[in-house]
Amino acid sequence: MPGPWSRLGCFGPVVSLALDNGLGRRPPMGYNTWNDLGCKDMSEENVKAVADIMVSSGLKDAGYEYLNLDDCWMAPNRDADGKLIGDLDRFPSGMKALGDYIHGRGLKFGIYTDRGDQTCQNLPASLGNEAIDAKTFADWGVDYVKEDNCHSSTGANDKDVLFEQFGVMRDALNATGRPIFFSVCGGGDQLPWNKLDYYATDERGGAKLANAWRISPDVMEWETLQLAIDVNAGLAKYAQAGGFNDADMLLGTSKNSAKHMTQRHSRAQFNLWAIMASPLLIGANLRELADYDLATYTNKEIIAVNQDSLAKQGIRVREYKASAGLSWSIWARHLQDGSVAMVFFNTFPNSATLTCDASCWDQLPLKKQQKLSVRDLWLHAAAEQADAVAGESYSVKLDAGVASVILKFSPTEVLV
Ligand code: GLA
DSSP states (O other), rough: OOOOSSSEETTTEEOOOOOOOOOSSSSEEEEEEETTTTTTTTOOHHHHHHHHHHHSHHHHHHOOEEEOOOOOBBBBBOOTOOOOOOTTTTTTTTTHHHHHHHHTTTTEEEEEEEEESSSTSSSSSSSTTHHHHHHHHHHHTEEEEEEEEOSOOOOOHHHHHHHHHHHHHHHHHHHHSSEEEEOOOTTTOSSOOOOOOOHHTTTTTTGGOOEEOOOSOOOSHHHHHHHHHHHHHGGGOOOOBBBBBEEOOBOOOOOSSSSSHHHHHHHHHHHHHHHHHHOEESSSSSSGGGGGHHHHHHHHHHHHTTTTTTTTOOEEEEEEEEETTTEEEEEEEOOOTEEEEEEEOOOOOOSSEEEEEEEHHHHSSOOOTEEEEEETTTEEEEEEEEEEEEOOOEEEESSSEEEEEEEEESSSOOOO
């Protein structure tokens, strides 16, 4: 099949559409059902409860706008007209009504499909039906489509086919005329579980293809989370307003959530996802959300870093790695107001003093000798060491184990 950019048609060159929906100027924020409802608890009642909680908890006001249904929303068969329909046992009122409910709460409606003929849970998917599915989604008022990577007849890694097929869905969504955020999930049944960096680096990928693209396998615990960080560290330059590297969902701390971590791990994830401009998609059980997690997700100063209008993904400016899982690192992200956010991150089982030295500052867009005030975005106050000078060593002592801080360095005077 021809590539997604331009091809010779019967009547001359046919220029295939690049993504032009105008969306994704900032990383998307919302909730996704997969780590919470999975298939077992996927139902109209639970999705509506999630919508209500997103509003009543303050998550919507904090910016979490997408309520994304993942796998298992669809009936096992298409209808007589070949359209996807919602599973009537799970969603007796139908998908349009559910979308109306979600919109009625002031939220946006996300849905899931797959580029193969079945989803990862073996339900009907979009191969060969991209146009009709995109139209169906648009008719239901869908605002976000996540397209997965399972059941490809030529395998999950066949780049020519995957970029072609994801491109067909991108163009079908464009053709509906409804602005629909397009999220490509290269994970799927990808084996071996390696990095998916080519979704960002290939000339057919990145923001030409989608508003967000997964860069690693599913983040299910600390090990896979660290893999996502490592892969993403090499992909900063591919993120931009319109398309972002997707390091997968946020894991909270509640034991009532299918996937969860300790408090320190979850805040380290939030700090890093902010610096990396990764989508903030909550995977926790919102119906039984821990107060701690709500406080994490609604930290407005850290959300502001994630959503910064410069849309520049932060870079890893220093790293010391003893082995997989034992490292410390410093990350920095240039912000629109001329300041720089930094994360200091330690996974060693002993405390560590991390220093941003001259070589670290050299990678930051600040003039040498620029005086800076330093704010701790968890304390919502001046950092312990409240002043810094660009180019001169700035140190942070971190506790043993997984520990991290996120600081904002703001110029206190204009240097000429
Ligand atoms: C894959 C994706 C997950 C989720 C499941 C659903 O594993 O990577 O994010 O969508 O499929 O089956």
